[in-house]
Amino acid sequence: xxxxxxxxxxxxxxxxxxxxxxxxxxxxxxxxxxxxxxxxxxxxxxxxxxxxxxxxxxxxxxxxxxxxxxxxxxxxxxxxxxxxxxxxxxxxxxxxxxxxxxxxxxxxxxxxxxxxxxxxxxxxxxxxxxxxxxxxxxxxxxxxxxxxxxxxxxxxxxxxxxxxxxxxxxxxxxxxxxxxxxxxxxxxxxxxxxxxxxxxxxxxxxxxxxxxxxxxxxxxxxxxxxxxxxxxxxxxxxxxxxxxxxxxxxxxxxxxxxxxxxxxxxxxxxxxxxxxxxxxxxxxxxxxxxxxxxxxxxxxxxxxxxxxxxxxxxxxxxxxxxxxxxxxxxxxxxxxxxxxxxxxxxxxxxxxxxxxxxxxxxxxxxxxxxxxxxxxxxxxxxxxxxxxxxxxxxxxxxxxxxxxxxxxxxxxxxxxxxxxxxxxxxxxxxxxxxxxxxxxxxxxxxxxxxxxxxxxxxxxxxxxxxxxxxxxxxxxxxxxxxxxxxxxxxxxxxxxxxxxxxxxxxxxxxxxxxxxxxxxxxxxxxxxxxxxxxxxxxxxxxxxxxxxxxxxxxxxxxxxxxxxxxxxxxxxxxxxxxxxxxxxxxxxxxxxxxxxxxxxxxxxxxxxxxxxxxxxxxxxxxxxxxxxxxxxxxxxxxxxxxxxxxxxxxxxxxxxxxxxxxxxxxxxxxxxxxxxxxxxxxxxxxxxxxxxxxxxxxxxxxxxxxxxxxxxxxxxxxxxxxxxxxxxxxxxx
Numbered sequence: 001x002x003x004x005x006x007x008x009x010x011x012x013x014x015x016x017x018x019x020x021x022x023x024x025x026x027x028x029x030x031x032x033x034x035x036x037x038x039x040x041x042x043x044x045x046x047x048x049x050x051x052x053x054x055x056x057x058x059x060x061x062x063x064x065x066x067x068x069x070x071x072x073x074x075x076x077x078x079x080x081x082x083x084x085x086x087x088x089x090x091x092x093x094x095x096x097x098x099x100x101x102x103x104x105x106x107x108x109x110x111x112x113x114x115x116x117x118x119x120x121x122x123x124x125x126x127x128x129x130x131x132x133x134x135x136x137x138x139x140x141x142x143x144x145x146x147x148x149x150x151x152x153x154x155x156x157x158x159x160x161x162x163x164x165x166x167x168x169x170x171x172x173x174x175x176x177x178x179x180x181x182x183x184x185x186x187x188x189x190x191x192x193x194x195x196x197x198x199x200x201x202x203x204x205x206x207x208x209x210x211x212x213x214x215x216x217x218x219x220x221x222x223x224x225x226x227x228x229x230x231x232x233x234x235x236x237x238x239x240x241x242x243x244x245x246x247x248x249x250x251x252x253x254x255x256x257x258x259x260x261x262x263x264x265x266x267x268x269x270x271x272x273x274x275x276x277x278x279x280x281x282x283x284x285x286x287x288x289x290x291x292x293x294x295x296x297x298x299x300x301x302x303x304x305x306x307x308x309x310x311x312x313x314x315x316x317x318x319x320x321x322x323x324x325x326x327x328x329x330x331x332x333x334x335x336x337x338x339x340x341x342x343x344x345x346x347x348x349x350x351x352x353x354x355x356x357x358x359x360x361x362x363x364x365x366x367x368x369x370x371x372x373x374x375x376x377x378x379x380x381x382x383x384x385x386x387x388x389x390x391x392x393x394x395x396x397x398x399x400x401x402x403x404x405x406x407x408x409x410x411x412x413x414x415x416x417x418x419x420x421x422x423x424x425x426x427x428x429x430x431x432x433x434x435x436x437x438x439x440x441x442x443x444x445x446x447x448x449x450x451x452x453x454x455x456x457x458x459x460x461x462x463x464x465x466x467x468x469x470x471x472x473x474x475x476x477x478x479x480x481x482x483x484x485x486x487x488x489x490x491x492x493x494x495x496x497x498x499x500x501x502x503x504x505x506x507x508x509x510x511x512x513x514x515x516x517x518x519x520x521x522x523x524x525x526x527x528x529x530x531x532x533x534x535x536x537x538x539x540x541x542x543x544x545x546x547x548x549x550x551x552x553x554x555x556x557x558x559x560x561x562x563x564x565x566x567x568x569x570x571x572x573x574x575x576x577x578x579x580x581x582x583x584x585x586x587x588x589x590x591x592x593x594x595x596x597x598x599x600x601x602x603x604x605x606x607x608x609x610x611x612x613x614x615x616x617x618x619x620x621x622x623x624x625x626x627x628x629x630x631x632x633x634x635x636x637x638x639x640x641x642x643x644x645x646x647x648x649x650x651x652x653x654x655x656x657x658x659x660x661x662x663x664x665x666x667x668x669x670x671x672x673x674x675x676x677x678x679x680x681x682x683x684x685x686x687x688x689x690x691x692x693x694x695x696x697x698x699x700x701x702x703x704x705x706x707x708x709x710x711x712x713x714x715x716x717x718x719x720x721x722x723x724x725x726x727x728x729x730x731x732x733x
Contacts, residue, residue: 004158009095010149012208014165016102017142019202022169022176023105024131027195029177029278030188031070031128036264051121051462068261068382072129075257077132078139078375083228086140086368090216090361094141094148095209101138102203108134109199113192119237136375140367144213147355147363152447152470153301155352160296163348167288174285178278216361232369235362238635241305242357244418246370248308249350251410254377254384255315255403256343259284261385262403263336266396270329283333287340294341295348301442302471303352305418306425311346312411315339319404326397335400350613420494424473431464435569439469441594441620447471450520450556451597454547454607456540457529458566459573466527466561469592474525477516477546496524500546502532516554526550527561530585530604538567538574540612543604557597560607562615564591593618630698634659648686665695671725673701680719682706682729692728 005011034051056069089097108130115123150158180191222228260281267277295307295733318338325331338567356368357540382712388394394402415422453474455466465475473495480499483489496519501510520526528550530543551558568574569588593614598607620628637645641656653661673679681703683689696703704722706715708729719727 002161004150004154004161004373007149008095009210009212010146010158012205013098013142013145013149014162015333016098016202016206016209017162018169019198019205019568020102020105020135020169021166022173023109023195023202024135025170025173025200026176026180026191026198027109027131027173028070028074028128029174029281030181030191031124032264033178033181033277035070036268050716056121056125062543068385070125072382073125073129073259074132074135075375075378077129078136078371079379080225081133081136082140082368082372082375083225083232083610084221084263084368085137085222086232086365087219087221087373088137088142089144089364089367091214091219091221091364092217093212093214094145094364095212096551098138098209099203100208100551101134101141102199102206104134104137105199106196106203109192109195113189114196116189116192119186136371139371140364143355143370144364144367147279148212152356155356156299156301156303156348157296159351159355160292160299162342163292163351164289164296167285167292167344171282171285171289172714174282175275176279177185178275182511195327205584215363229369229372232365232372235358235365236369239357241353241418243352244367244700245350245357246366246373248312248410248414249354249370250348250373250377252312252343252346252350252377253374255410255531256284257378257381257386257405258341259403261381262388262396262399265389265399265731266332269396270327270396272329276329280329280333280336283336284340284343287337287342288344288347289340290337291341291344291346292348293344295345299348299352303349303356303360304428305346305353305421306423306426306428307349308418309346309411309414309422310425311342312407312414314342314345316404316407318401318410319343319400319407322397322400322404326400332400386531420435420491423491424467424495427464428468430459431468432587434587435461435465435590437465437468437590437592438622439592439594440621441596441614442469442595444559444594445470445525446557446559446597448523450523450554451525451559452516452520452547452554452556452600453525453527453559453561454530454543454549454611455527455561456563456611457531457534458538458563459534459569460571462529462534462563462566463527465566465590467591469561469594470525470527472525474527475516475519477512477528498526509546513549514553516550520550520554520556526554530607534573535567540574540608543608545604547607548602551600551602555600557600558602558607560595560610560614561613562591562593562595562618564615564618566590566594591615591618591622628712630700633694646690653687658694661691662694662698665691666698668696669699676701676725678702678704678716678723678725680704680706680722680724680727680729682708682715683729684708 004405005014038051068293085097108127112124112127115121115127146158146162147155180188184190222231236246239273263281263284264277267280272280291311295304298304298307318335318341321338322332322335354366354370355363382731385399388399422496445453453466453470455462466476475496475498477500478492478497480501480503483492483497483499498515498519500509506511516526516528528547530547531541532544533541535541547668548556566572568584569590593611595610595614598610637655637659641654641659643655644652645655645658646653669679677700679701681689681692681696682705683692693703693705704719704724706718706727706729708715710718
């Protein structure tokens with residue numbers, strides 16, 4: 001994961017984001033602590049008279065809390081300007097916008113320093129608003145350019161790195177803010193010099209980001225945020241998972257922002273110092289670092305949406321657990337750490353889905369839309385806290401309980417609306433537990449766009465294995481009767497399985513193939529096991545022509561996928577049964593070989609040959625000499641040297657005799673043929689023909705069988721087409 005920092009632009013972006021988050025939170029924490037002191041009724045010395053005397057400090061009505069004002073002002077610019085800044089991220093170079101936003105941060109922090117010097121709370125709140133404006137400009141370009149910098153395969157790890165490093169910065173900033181508030185007292189203008197300094201360093205780091213081209217330079221900017229927001233929503237049309245991800249993110253920020261207000265209130269309720277309260281506030285951030293790293297490791301090359309409901313339910317459980325000992329700051333700190341951990345697990349897949357699902361030319365607009373929705377949630381956090389605090393008169397432990405119930409409802413909703421993600425995660429976990437996958441050629445799987453995956457069929461779990469290799473969900477053609485089963489059917493349909501059966505009518509088969517082709521045309525990965533049934537012998541069956549119909553109908557590349565070493569596993573037909581046999585070992589080793597893409601017009605037979613060749617190549621690399629056909633023959637012949645190996649009308653031959661003669665002939669071939677590797681063999685079938693073919697295998701040559709009954713001219717033509725460099729048999733003219 002840390003290796004991504006070696007990429008110049010991404011490393012500079014990560015450092016810039018780190019410094020910006022550190023600086024912003026060190027600044028915000030000072031203001032939140034001052035406002036919290038005012039709301040708690042602290043005296044002028046503790047709350048600072050110039051804060052408590054201001055209308056937005058101590059002059060607020062009873063139903064409005066002073067500590068709710070700064071978060072509200074910070075969030076407001078995201079809603080007001082987010083639609084426009086999202087469009088700008090598509091219209092202009094994202095790197096230039098990031099650099100301009102970082103320069104604006106220097107100006108804002110200079111204004112905040114002046115406000116501390118003048119002891120003017122109104123100017124200070126204005127600086128908070130402008131800081132939100134700067135972040136609103138920065139956000140869509142930051143999230144929109146990550147995929148451009150690292151690609152789809154590294155997206156989860158990149159977001160985990162951004163998230164974890166940002167939370168380290170937030171933790172440090174929150175702690176420093178508490179320290180400034182406690183140690184500097186009325187001399188907070190001194191902290192302003194630190195703020196300006198950190199902002200300047202962040203701007204200098206942003207200059208190292210390499211120029212990124214504008215993805216839609218002709219885009220027309222509508223400066224009306226309402227109509228621009230509507231156009232951004234249209235960019236999500238037909239993408240259900242994208243819409244759900246944006247809504248889930250907004251819901252999360254609503255709850256997270258609410259608890260950013262609740263935690264300082266809990267500190268006051270417990271009578272904690274500002275430093276202790278800041279440390280308590282840091283616990284969710286520390287958890288987010290842990291959760292982000294876990295999510296990045298679990299996701300790997302893919303975007304693992306199954307972590308979303310898991311994260312929501314984990315956050316709910318952590319909040320509800322505070323009820324066991326609400327008066328223990330140690331226990332509540334532990335619960336807040338758990339809430340943060342599950343928050344990190346939740347946010348990584350959500351953020352990755354929002355970045356990966358939009359079309360490239362709309363990515364900035366969708367990031368702007370997501371930003372607006374996130375901060376609508378943050379804005380709603382203020383009235384939610386006021387309702388809990390003033391309307392329901394809840395104390396902080398009760399707020400934790402109510403929040404836990406709401407998060408649990410959100411988790412249940414996520415299971416209802418997108419439970420297929422969690423099912424896929426469970427299946428992948430089982431796959432990696434029972435099987436040790438070794439994948440070669442994974443780079444041949446397309447990161448974007450439609451493709452037809454064609455695999456051989458060896459066991460009942462082949463779909464799980466292919467799904468574990470693909471970095472994004474694939475739609476499988478499956479046996480129709482499976483989708484009629486009580487549990488498998490509903491989840492299979494939710495996961496986009498396409499039912500098909502040999503017993504279908506021609507119309508039903510045509511409909512299934514058309515549905516598969518349409519899915520591939522729309523940009524999905526579609527997988528078909530072209531043999532039509534699981535092999536009963538371990539050998540690959542002929543491929544049906546359905547794959548040709550799908551690939552040509554969709555005009556997408558064919559990706560051959562070879563599954564090797566599965567024969568003999570629990571779910572293969574070895575021993576005459578698919579089940580009820582003990583595994584030879586756990587985890588069971590399986591090789592998955594992804595071949596290079598083939599044109600959409602490739603015949604089924606050639607796709608089958610490509611899979612066989614890929615498996616053979618993998619075996620030779622895996623086992624070296626010991627995995628070669630020649631080595632296996634030698635071992636088998638020595639073990640069975642007295643058994644009959646060959647019989648023809650001229651006699652019989654044991655394995656021992658066959659081995660001796662084949663090895664003697666191989667040495668003669670080495671002397672006679674020299675560097676010739678491809679050798680044509682045109683001999684009548686029998687013991688002599690078998691000895692010659694084995695001798696060629698033992699000498700590491702390719703035997704090209706030619707029918708000896710063909711006329712000499714035709715044999716010569718076939719030899720030339722096959723690239724034969726020598727021949728053994730009857731003379732060819």
